[in-house]
Amino acid sequence: MTYCVAMRLANGLVFASDSRTNAGFDQISTFRKMHVFDQEGERELVILSAGNLATSQSVISLLEKRCGTEELNLLNAPSMFEAAELVGQTMREVIRRDNPDGKISHVDFSCSMILGGQIRGENPRLFNIYAEGNFIEATRETPYFQIGESKYGKPILDRIMKFDTDLDRAYECALISFDSTMKSNLSVGMPLDVAIYRNDELKPCFIEQVDEHNDYFHQLRTKWHKGIQSLFNDLVPPNIR
Amino acid sequence: MTYCVAMRLANGLVFASDSRTNAGFDQISTFRKMHVFDQEGERELVILSAGNLATSQSVISLLEKRCGTEELNLLNAPSMFEAAELVGQTMREVIRRDNPDGKISHVDFSCSMILGGQIRGENPRLFNIYAEGNFIEATRETPYFQIGESKYGKPILDRIMKFDTDLDRAYECALISFDSTMKSNLSVGMPLDVAIYRNDELKPCFIEQVDEHNDYFHQLRTKWHKGIQSLFNDLVPPNIR
Numbered sequence: 001m002t003y004c005v006a007m008r009l010a011n012g013l014v015f016a017s018d019s020r021t022n023a024g025f026d027q028i029s030t031f032r033k034m035h036v037f038d039q040e041g042e043r044e045l046v047i048l049s050a051g052n053l054a055t056s057q058s059v060i061s062l063l064e065k066r067c068g069t070e071e072l073n074l075l076n077a078p079s080m081f082e083a084a085e086l087v088g089q090t091m092r093e094v095i096r097r098d099n100p101d102g103k104i105s106h107v108d109f110s111c112s113m114i115l116g117g118q119i120r121g122e123n124p125r126l127f128n129i130y131a132e133g134n135f136i137e138a139t140r141e142t143p144y145f146q147i148g149e150s151k152y153g154k155p156i157l158d159r160i161m162k163f164d165t166d167l168d169r170a171y172e173c174a175l176i177s178f179d180s181t182m183k184s185n186l187s188v189g190m191p192l193d194v195a196i197y198r199n200d201e202l203k204p205c206f207i208e209q210v211d212e213h214n215d216y217f218h219q220l221r222t223k224w225h226k227g228i229q230s231l232f233n234d235l236v237p238p239n240i241r
Numbered sequence: 242m243t244y245c246v247a248m249r250l251a252n253g254l255v256f257a258s259d260s261r262t263n264a265g266f267d268q269i270s271t272f273r274k275m276h277v278f279d280q281e282g283e284r285e286l287v288i289l290s291a292g293n294l295a296t297s298q299s300v301i302s303l304l305e306k307r308c309g310t311e312e313l314n315l316l317n318a319p320s321m322f323e324a325a326e327l328v329g330q331t332m333r334e335v336i337r338r339d340n341p342d343g344k345i346s347h348v349d350f351s352c353s354m355i356l357g358g359q360i361r362g363e364n365p366r367l368f369n370i371y372a373e374g375n376f377i378e379a380t381r382e383t384p385y386f387q388i389g390e391s392k393y394g395k396p397i398l399d400r401i402m403k404f405d406t407d408l409d410r411a412y413e414c415a416l417i418s419f420d421s422t423m424k425s426n427l428s429v430g431m432p433l434d435v436a437i438y439r440n441d442e443l444k445p446c447f448i449e450q451v452d453e454h455n456d457y458f459h460q461l462r463t464k465w466h467k468g469i470q471s472l473f474n475d476l477v478p479p480n481i482r
Contacts, residue, residue, distance in 0.1 A: 151392030155421035159469050168478035175479070180396035196481050206481050216479050223476055228400050231468040237409035238416070238457050240437050240447050 001187035002148035004048035006114045008126035008138040010164045012198040016174040020189035034193040043119040050148035051111030058094045080125040088133030152184045153177030179221045242428035243389035245289035247355045249367035249379040251405045253439040257415040261430035275434040278315045284360040291389035292352030299335045321366040329374030394418030420462045
């Protein structure tokens, strides 16, 4: 499985993804699920992917291959909306290629993606692109999207994240959301990829890869775990008789 | 949906279930998912159910109807293992009744159940009974089972619950697990049913129904939410440039 989360906040965008892929329990690999499309001064786009790896890799390869050509691509799309349409359309194209008759199969060819970024002249935008290729956009009231194994890490986002949360706090919250997920589900694993984009910079994101040796993450998860246990123990338990 | 959790701990058993049932978003009802089979001095059994409501209600009705008859039933089964076999067999019987040819249907007839309790002469035991009617038993290393919408509330159980956790603390932890679930998923709702059985009592469980007006739960969820926010804010955020 996979877990990815992305947030559109007052000051910018935050993206995080894990890198574990499994086809059965004995075929576990590491694949990055974060893909960046840069064009300094013009645009900065980030895609996170979940679902069938063959599908999502083909979608990303096609999107990359078409950059620099005359046809509509991620580096010439005039708006983020058109970029989201293009990603959705490429997802449908790949699924049609691999399963042309739309047969029900024991293989699930579908994938889902999150696309976020900024194109000069627009505000930063964030889209959640469903397996069918249609999509929704993040709003002030719903500032984050998750794809993949999203449920374990949702409560902490719901308790903390607001549209005006600072970018460093959003990064901290994303790491705790990943920690909770990885504690409860083996199919989500390190290293994590994190990208942070500040509004109107139109230059490459701050990128960090968080692995087992990352001191900050190690301290954060230890302190969080102990903090949760203290918080729990400091509350008065219910009276049961 | 539904969320149920049950724990087999050093001092006894803890059960908790929500009571929301939905068939689509405009057909939301309240149904208890906790069913108790008492026989003072002899046995105390609790069943939690999730999945198709027609199936689980029929299974419980058949189990109740057969109590007091000559055939094998929950009040004369000689062991918890045989009680678990009986529940699994009754689940298969109902699903076969409603879908005799095992056809693939857009209706999911399946349900899953947790059975726990004690029969005189045995230690308390706890079983997770799958939709297929087969089952696994809780151990010292894996002291809890969840059915239904289980992922949101799993991280807190994984951080807190141990085999030797006290029963009142286990009840507290179950309530926080429900709070996290209900915050992130509308299909799990109040009131909650809680049952606590102390080892070797062989008499009716301590039973509590927790609704919106329950002072303890109201205080617990408020303190927990504020405590999580303080814990989060007291940690140092990562350095992002």
